[in-house]
Amino acid sequence: MGAALPTLLLILAGVLVGGVWSLYRQGAPRSAVVVTALLAVLATVGGVLWLLPESGS
Structure with missing residues (x-):
């Protein structure tokens, strides 16, 4: 699996940032923008x- 999970997390973050921008531009409630931004x-x-x-011992 290696780097698949962090890659998916970073892709998800990018999608969420786009969602934050879209919500902000559409005048969505501030709480929706903040929650989406926190998830990003x-x-x-x-x-x-x-x-x-990892720090090896």
Whole structure:
């Protein structure tokens, strides 16, 4: 599986960022924009952290 999961998380983050922008442009309620933005941040952080090398013992 290797790099498949972080790649999918980063793709999801990109889709969510596009959704945030779309919601913002359409004048959606602020709560919907904020929740979607938080999900995008979580997906980005998860994808990046997954790619970081483990500290070996």
